[in-house]
Amino acid sequence: xxxxNQSSVSHFLLRGLPIQPEHQGVFFVLFLGMYLTTVLGxxxxxxxxxxxxxxxxxxxxxxxxxxxxxxxxSSVTVPKMxxxxxxxxxxxxxxxxxxxxxxxxxxxxxxxxxLTSMAYDRYVAICHPLHYMTIMREGLCIxxxxxxxxxxxxxxxxxxxxxAQLSFCDDNTIPHFFCDxxxxxxxxxxxxxxxxxxxxxxxxxxxxxxxxFILISYGRIGATILKVPSTKGFCKAFSTCGxxxxxxxxxxxxxxxxxxxxxxxxxxxxxxxASVMYTVVTPMLNPFIYSLRNRDMKGAxxxxxxxxxxxxxxxxxSL
Numbered sequence: 001x002x003x004x005n006q007s008s009v010s011h012f013l014l015r016g017l018p019i020q021p022e023h024q025g026v027f028f029v030l031f032l033g034m035y036l037t038t039v040l041g042x043x044x045x046x047x048x049x050x051x052x053x054x055x056x057x058x059x060x061x062x063x064x065x066x067x068x069x070x071x072x073x074s075s076v077t078v079p080k081m082x083x084x085x086x087x088x089x090x091x092x093x094x095x096x097x098x099x100x101x102x103x104x105x106x107x108x109x110x111x112x113x114x115l116t117s118m119a120y121d122r123y124v125a126i127c128h129p130l131h132y133m134t135i136m137r138e139g140l141c142i143x144x145x146x147x148x149x150x151x152x153x154x155x156x157x158x159x160x161x162x163x164a165q166l167s168f169c170d171d172n173t174i175p176h177f178f179c180d181x182x183x184x185x186x187x188x189x190x191x192x193x194x195x196x197x198x199x200x201x202x203x204x205x206x207x208x209x210x211x212x213f214i215l216i217s218y219g220r221i222g223a224t225i226l227k228v229p230s231t232k233g234f235c236k237a238f239s240t241c242g243x244x245x246x247x248x249x250x251x252x253x254x255x256x257x258x259x260x261x262x263x264x265x266x267x268x269x270x271x272x273x274a275s276v277m278y279t280v281v282t283p284m285l286n287p288f289i290y291s292l293r294n295r296d297m298k299g300a301x302x303x304x305x306x307x308x309x310x311x312x313x314x315x316x317x318s319l
Contacts, residue, residue, distance in 0.1 A: 009168045012097050014090045015175045018269040028085045034284050035078045041287035042067035052300035058121050058136040065145050066114045070283035073107035076100055077178040077279050097179040098160060105156035105181065109206045113148035115248060116210040122244065123217040127224045155202050162195050175268050211252050218245060247282065247289055254278040
């Protein structure tokens with residue numbers, strides 16, 4: 001690598017959340033509770049899907065991968081943020097920062113593609129119910145998930161390799177609570193036009209196109225639902241789509257606010273708060289929105305609880 005392309009910084013300083021020092025303790029407990037809820041809620045979701053044979057369907061197959069992605073997505077940023085809040089040490093090594101950015105992009109993109117796959121699954125289930133099992137066969141589901149992983153890794157690797165070519169000079173303070181690519185690109189003293197072009201093109205491909213596909217899918221679903229004569233069937237289908245669209249709106253709305261609106265329209269603090277929404281809040285809410293309101297998932301949870309109760313009773317009796 002040429003000398004002018006080598007970074008002269010060994011570490012970065014994360015600005016962190018816009019919180020007053022006297023409120024750090026309260027927010028530390030709050031975010032710790034939200035993170036634990038995210039991890040435990042999504043792990044429970046994966047466990048229920050694995051144990052209950054009734055949930056071995058394409059929809060829950062995608063949902064289990066989304067739950068795993070949400071655990072990883074939140075774990076990329078939140079633990080480091082909590083450590084910084086606890087120790088007041090805002091530094092992060094250069095390699096650690098690039099690594100955090102790499103995995104953040106992977107799981108952010110993976111969520112996009114998985115949400116798109118789930119939208120397609122719901123479209124087939126509601127608009128083509130008689131051909132559902134033929135279309136959503138196991139091979140297609142595996143292909144959609146594998147393709148999501150490959151595209152996400154390729155996107156993250158492209159951004160990381162281009163970032164490694166930039167030269168960082170004196171300013172090493174990142175105005176964010178994690179190593180966000182957009183915030184990092186404000187620091188180099190070398191030309192970032194190629195990086196910005198890649199963000200625009202890949203952002204268009206990995207965010208805009210999936211969002212358009214999701215909206216078209218739910219538009220077709222909505223048109224089909226309106227033709228349902230049964231009020232009960234209408235309400236059930238509408239409730240399912242409403243839950244999905246709630247997560248889609250929350251997730252994509254904050255991403256668009258952070259990455260696609262002109263910087264003059266958003267302050268740094270507003271950007272950080274919006275980032276908290278899709279890195280902390282949305283992964284925590286997904287298990288509740290997607291599963292705990294679902295009758296099959298509730299049945300699986302009750303079955304697991306009953307099994308645990310019987311096991312505990314048997315152990316107690318043997319003692």
